[in-house]
Amino acid sequence: MYSFKNDYSEGAYPRILTALMESNLVQEDGYGEDHYSRQAIELIKQKLGQADVDIHLLTGGTQTNLIAISAFLRPHEAAIAASTGHIFTHETGAIEATGHKVIAVETADGKLTTEQLQNVLDFHTDEHMVKPKLVYLSNSTEIGSIYNKEELEQISQFCREKNLILYMDGARLGSALCSSENDLKISDLPILVDAFYIGGTKNGALLGEALVICRDSLKDDFRFHIKQKGALLAKGRLLGVQFLELFRDDLFFDLAMHANKMADMIRDEIRNAGFTFLTHSPSNQIFPILPNSIISELQRKYAFLIWEIIDSGTSAIRLVTSWATKEEAVLEFIDDLKKTIIKL
Amino acid sequence: MYSFKNDYSEGAYPRILTALMESNLVQEDGYGEDHYSRQAIELIKQKLGQADVDIHLLTGGTQTNLIAISAFLRPHEAAIAASTGHIFTHETGAIEATGHKVIAVETADGKLTTEQLQNVLDFHTDEHMVKPKLVYLSNSTEIGSIYNKEELEQISQFCREKNLILYMDGARLGSALCSSENDLKISDLPILVDAFYIGGTKNGALLGEALVICRDSLKDDFRFHIKQKGALLAKGRLLGVQFLELFRDDLFFDLAMHANKMADMIRDEIRNAGFTFLTHSPSNQIFPILPNSIISELQRKYAFLIWEIIDSGTSAIRLVTSWATKEEAVLEFIDDLKKTIIKL
Amino acid sequence: MYSFKNDYSEGAYPRILTALMESNLVQEDGYGEDHYSRQAIELIKQKLGQADVDIHLLTGGTQTNLIAISAFLRPHEAAIAASTGHIFTHETGAIEATGHKVIAVETADGKLTTEQLQNVLDFHTDEHMVKPKLVYLSNSTEIGSIYNKEELEQISQFCREKNLILYMDGARLGSALCSSENDLKISDLPILVDAFYIGGTKNGALLGEALVICRDSLKDDFRFHIKQKGALLAKGRLLGVQFLELFRDDLFFDLAMHANKMADMIRDEIRNAGFTFLTHSPSNQIFPILPNSIISELQRKYAFLIWEIIDSGTSAIRLVTSWATKEEAVLEFIDDLKKTIIKL
Amino acid sequence: MYSFKNDYSEGAYPRILTALMESNLVQEDGYGEDHYSRQAIELIKQKLGQADVDIHLLTGGTQTNLIAISAFLRPHEAAIAASTGHIFTHETGAIEATGHKVIAVETADGKLTTEQLQNVLDFHTDEHMVKPKLVYLSNSTEIGSIYNKEELEQISQFCREKNLILYMDGARLGSALCSSENDLKISDLPILVDAFYIGGTKNGALLGEALVICRDSLKDDFRFHIKQKGALLAKGRLLGVQFLELFRDDLFFDLAMHANKMADMIRDEIRNAGFTFLTHSPSNQIFPILPNSIISELQRKYAFLIWEIIDSGTSAIRLVTSWATKEEAVLEFIDDLKKTIIKL
Incomplete structure (x- = not known):
């Protein structure tokens, strides 16, 4: 059984483990004040072409979202x-x-537009309603789509x-920025957004x-929020060493x-x-719509999610690839798919 | 400069890194549902002599405390x-x-007594005050003391x-249970407390x-709380592999x-x-009271915290040892201390 | 300018003020432990035909909702x-x-159905999502519709x-229960719902x-929540006297x-x-759809809300009546409306 | 039984009820946007000698404290x-x-000093601890003492x-400002503090x-916080009319x-x-220390709180007077006290 269920089925890229091994017995200060974290942060700033940002290394996406958003907003303010x-x-x-509150907007493709944002602002007129204050985008989105530069600029x-x-x-910023359809550079981000995070886990x-916190007014006292939410690792070096390895080269x-x-x-x-596909997703997640008979056949050798029932005979599935996905597994999957199609 | 600042100055015990390496490319389910986590949990249950507990692997102490306490308490209830x-x-x-609210009790030695707890209950008489509901103990305590079995039973x-x-x-439960003065077994804990955690980071x-959640009424839906607080690691295997290694043998x-x-x-x-010492601490943290002249001398070669100013001439320092502390470093420290004493 | 803007434009029904005057100088215990509050609660229990409910007198709808819902739910649970x-x-x-979280359901008429509730449950499958736990209904709804007995029973x-x-x-429970289309009795409510409130302000x-808290498991320690949210009036008598007057007779x-x-x-x-009307609202709020020309004309003498733009020529307005609405004002409004229609 | 238990045993000063009666049927906008509230706020600004403050009318002390403090602080900040x-x-x-978090300071007399505040700042050194940000004073304090001008200036x-x-x-600001020992004017407050409230309930x-919010940076969007915490009364006039009456004259x-x-x-x-007395309290709360025999005798005719057990034979009681306390009741109490003293 080979898994295309997600991009976190394996451990770490081996070079990262090696780096952890090599640095393991060096004594360092705790709580992100180690040399590895400092160097990693400097390296990322260089890649961003921005010295004037604050960077904090955290352990997961939900954690990062909740710390950032709760630190940035006052109690009556909401995210869109x-x-x-x-x-x-x-x-x-x-x-x-x-x-x-999180104010949800229905979208065609997982991406927000300025029209939709304006509608939200128009609807929230006074103090009986929350004040929309933060716009939350994912890039790539949860359904694989990406923002191009013009969209993000708008x-x-x-x-x-x-x-x-x-x-x-x-x-999944890595996958977005490396998509064949992408025209954003990582160095565009500090110019265009107020804060964002670079995903390492996936x-x-x-x-x-x-x-990465770009807007000055959002930077103050940020480490207090990290600690308060239980996210300040005693051995912050664990994050430092890994990001150092990820950004030491490309x-x-x-x-x-x-x-x-x-x-x-x-x-x-x-x-x-x-x-066909459920969404246009030029990144590492794809959502093909297939006959259920083909899906059943594939499930005998491959693990993946059934994403959505389309009709009585077809469903959309989610296939996710990662740094760890083996080319031979992909070729075998393609081969099996072809055989299944022919058979049916 | 050798550090006695804390018990998290180095990375992991090397065998643990080896285990991470060896398991690295095995595909596993995410979010703590991998085989390593399951096995680790089974092993810990065996060590505890208790099949009927729920165990969740988390990344840090503050995180564990806040998730557990907020999951266990209703809004008007407080911790002591x-x-x-x-x-x-x-x-x-x-x-x-x-x-x-956290209701604080002044103690002589970092340890709570039933008399102190009764005083807290007596003070909180009605709905104009919070309802004390959870007793928070540390073992070993933040100042190195430990609870013996009789104290914990009371x-x-x-x-x-x-x-x-x-x-x-x-x-620092490991250090407490391995103290020369300890008479508690790890298998006593599920019988005596409602929930506790076994610290791996330190x-x-x-x-x-x-x-480890022992009381049945505290178990329901606990994974929701972990996820909500941003603590459910995508690669939960990282925790599973480590605890498996820690509890595979002794x-x-x-x-x-x-x-x-x-x-x-x-x-x-x-x-x-x-x-003399600031506290009686039969565990891996000690708090000697030394002349400032000796402290200054030691600081030239060793890193440690000044814990408390005692008087104009003396201070209490904190020295912490760990699995990684080298015996030769300790011997050298002792030697340096002796020389310093003689000199002064 | 006569206002049909809402049902809280005036003060209190005069008999209520008289009761406040008459009781004014009697010394009473604070925080809802006065005789008036106790009597009012007993009277309401009699009207409900239920001795076994807990009743708390609070000052406003948002306050009541937030205290009840936060007291009833655990941190990971949500309202629908x-x-x-x-x-x-x-x-x-x-x-x-x-x-x-509040999980919102789009409805035709402001009323929830079991099908919609089932859909919400089906969507929330695991601990990565909140757990839907409380169903929030308004009766009458915010757009004037009411639940009949069969709907509520389902x-x-x-x-x-x-x-x-x-x-x-x-x-607006009073208006709902007194609607010509209503078949619910106030004594049905403790049997059908777990908690509800009887609105006095409107x-x-x-x-x-x-x-009114009907389900036993929701009753414990409720006064702590009231106090914690700043809703326990020192002079709770103010609420007791009023509800005593409202329920002393009919x-x-x-x-x-x-x-x-x-x-x-x-x-x-x-x-x-x-x-026509935007919604079927057999209660004290109505939402007629009128030509903008008529609306403009009416606005010269009457205050009311423009509720929704229907198209370039028509809008829905909201007209609200109350205990204080004068019949002569209504007749005059009707007369003015007729004249306006003829004119246009 | 005559009560000296508190200063909220009776209803309102009669003139206030009359004002509510007289204004009762006037139609007004809701949520504090009525004419009475606006006028009351203007009057208070005049008494304060400050046009440049924001004033919001709320219903109780706990409510006011929690709304203000939660609106003023960021998540990691604490009150002292x-x-x-x-x-x-x-x-x-x-x-x-x-x-x-509320950081508590032990005081001799319920009043904070700059030395105590400095100690709190000194203790909170980094992001592992909350950041002390707001100083909470009561005037008069909960034990009857008052701040003089010099103390408050410091x-x-x-x-x-x-x-x-x-x-x-x-x-209990009224009682503080009208104490025979007071040298603060109400118009000093907007100059000396960033926000305060004028208590009407007591x-x-x-x-x-x-x-009253004096510091500009604390004013923004404050009504959102009031609404969110359930404190925006539909009939805000109820507060407006009362404060108008309280400040129309003296x-x-x-x-x-x-x-x-x-x-x-x-x-x-x-x-x-x-x-003797437990505290020096030149305001409307006094805490005499009396033999238990005298206390028992007084309890036959008078209601008051036992505040603190002093020793086996004596206790401190709390006696509170208010606008409603009758001079004849006081004289009778004094007379009864004298008789009791003689008897024993």
Whole structure:
């Protein structure tokens, strides 16, 4: 059974474990004040082309989202998200648990537009309603789509005009930036958004997300919030060493490139076989719509999620690739798929 | 410069990193549903002699405390802790951030007594005050003391009679249970307390605490709370592999034993030299009171915390040992201490 | 300018003020432990035909909702509400501020159905999502519709089967129960719902809502929650005296009856004139759809809300009547409406 | 049985009820946007000699404290209070329920000093601890003492230098400002503190506290917080009419003066009889220490609280006077006290 269920089925990219081994017995200060974390942060700033950002290394996406959003907002302020957004339904109400409403917007493709944002602002007219204050985007989105530069620029400008905080969930930022359709550079982000995170967990690390705070007014006292939410690791070096390895060279991008390439191979094959997709997803998650008979056959050798029932005979499935996805497994999957199609 | 600052200055016990390496490319389910976590949990249950407990693997002490306490309490209920308790002043108000007051009790030695608990109950008489509901103990305490079996039995019985939840913070449980003065067995804990955690971070793991929930009424839906607080690791295997290694044999205890032995050596030497201690701490943290001149001299080669100013000429320092503390470093420290004493 | 903007434009029904005057200088215990509050609670229990409920007198609807819901739910549990429900968008995120998500359901008429509730349960499958636990109904709803007995029985049975808490917001319960289309008795409520409140503010009181807790497991320690949320009035007598007056005889129902009668008169006239309504609302709020020219003309003499733009030429307005609405004002409004129709 | 239990045993000063009667049927906008509230706020600004403050009318002290403090603080910030402070133990953890720690300081007389505040700042050194940000004072304090101008000026200057928010709980501000020992003017307050409230509930109103926000940065969006916490009354006129009446002339001060005078009469008599007091309380609460035999005798005719057991033979009681305390009752109490003393 080979798994395409997600991009966190394996441990870490081996070079990262090696780095942990090599640094293991060096004595370091705790709580993120070690040399590895400091160096990793400097390296990321260099990649971003921005010295004037604050970077904090955290352990997971939900954790990063809830700490950032609760630190950025006052009690009456709310976040706006696509209804597919991770914070809206897949974080067990983590944002609400910190006191803030998440205002959901139905979208066609998991991406927000300025029109939708304007509608939200228009609806919230007075103090009987929450005050929409933060725009939450995921890139790539939870259904595999990505924002292009123009789209992000429009939203960025809108947020500035309306005094909204623009926050990007980058759990799969690597895959988004390495998509064949992408025209954003990582160095565009500090210019366009107020805060975002660079996802390590789904791109080669054991765990780890690098939160980048760009807007000055959001930076103060941030480490208090990390500690209060139980996210300040005693051995912060664990995160430092990993991000140092990911950004020492282009490993972070190489790994995402590989994941995308694996997804591209499967996507092309399925498209060529005449099937359609639930969403346009030029990243490491794809959602083909297949006859249930083919799905059943594939499930004998492969693990993946049934994403949505389309009709009585077809369903959309989710296939996810990662840095760890083996090319031979992809080729075998393609081969099995072809055989199944022929058989049926 | 050799550090006695804390028990998390190094990475993990090497065998643990090896286990991570060896399991690294096996595909596993996410979010703690991997085979390693399941096995680790089974092993811990065996060590506890209790099949009927729920165990959850989490990443840090503050995180574990806040998730457990907020899951266990209703909004008007409060925790009682020693004023030295970690939740009272060293977690940035993490418990209060989930809505609950921490009622602090001044203690002589960091340990709570039933008399003190009764005083708290007597003071809280009606609905204009919070309802004290959970007793928070640390073992070993933040100042190195430990509970013996009789003390814990008394508190346990008191809590049952008063319908209080008894929770033990075991960030340094290994050191407590391996103290030369200890008469508690790890298998006593599920019988005496309602929930506790076994600290891995300070005893050989990269990170990780195993929360054990003993009382049935506290078990329901606990994974929701873990997810909501951002603590459900996508790669939960990282915790599973580590605890599996710690409890596969007696590694967890062997590591704590080593830490204690290193502390014992230093403690004995300081005592023999005629100095006293701030607290009676038969575990891996010691708090000798030394002339400032000696402290200054030691600071040239060793890192440690100045814990408290005693008077104009003397201060209490904190020395912490761990699984990673080298015996030769301890011997050298002792030697340096002796030389310093002679010199002054 | 006569106002049909809401049902809280005036003070209290005069008899209530008289009762406050007469009781004013009697010394009473504070915090709801006065004789008036106790008597009022006994009287309400008699009207409900239920001795075995707990009743608490509070000052407003949002306050009552947030105290009840936050007291009833554990941190990971959520409320389900119609998207028109007061808690979803008109309480400034009050429920979320206590840590709980509100799951909104789009409805045709402001009323929830068991099918919709089942859909919510089906969607929330595991610990990555909140756990739907409480069903929030308003009766009458925010858009004037009411639940009949069969509808409420179905929801009640569903909630029992699924172990959901059924909570009714009764800000306008008087108007609902006195609607010509109503077949529910106030004594049905303790049998069908787990908790509800009887709205005084919008039915003759200066302020005041009587929260009735029917399910035993929701009763414990409730006064702690009231105090914690800042809702325990020092002079609780203010609420006791008012509810005593409202329920000493049938004043509560008489006032609602009057409000409904005034709405009926306007509704009939508008219907007879050939206009339609945004919703079917047999209570004290009506939402006629009128040409903008007529609306403008009416606005010269009457205050009311523009509720929704229907198209370029017509809008829905909201007209609200109350115990204080004068019949002569209604007749004059009808007369003015007729004249306006003729003119245009 | 005559009650000296508290200053909220009766309803409202009669003139206030008359004003409610007279205004009762005037139609007004809801939620504090009525003419009475606006006028009351203007009047209070005049009394304060400050046009540039924001004033909000709320219903109770705990409510006001929790809304203000939670609106003013970021999640990691804490309030500092005397351990006798109302927010520390008599609000059922209301502040903690909004997520903020209350740091308690033991005081001799219920009053904070700059030395104590400096100690708190010194103790809170880094992000592992909350950040002390708001200083909570009560004037008069919960044990009857008052701040003089010099004391308040010192604290004010200290707070400015340390960038702390200075907040005064004025539940009994009337009594403090009308004390024979007071040298503060109400117009000093906007200059010296960042926010405070003028207590109506304990000084003649049915209910009502006027929160005055002086520091500009604390003013934004405050009505959102009021609504979110369930404190925006539909019939805000109820508060407006009352404060209008209290500040139309000097009624607010006259009522407090009466309360103090009644307390003075009792205090003088008890002092003359040779008894001492638990605290120096030149306001409307006094805490005489009396033999238990005298206390028992007095309890036959008078209601009051036993405040503290002093020793086996004596206790401190609390006697509270108010605008409603009758001089004849005071004279009778004094007479009964004298007789009791003679008898024993």
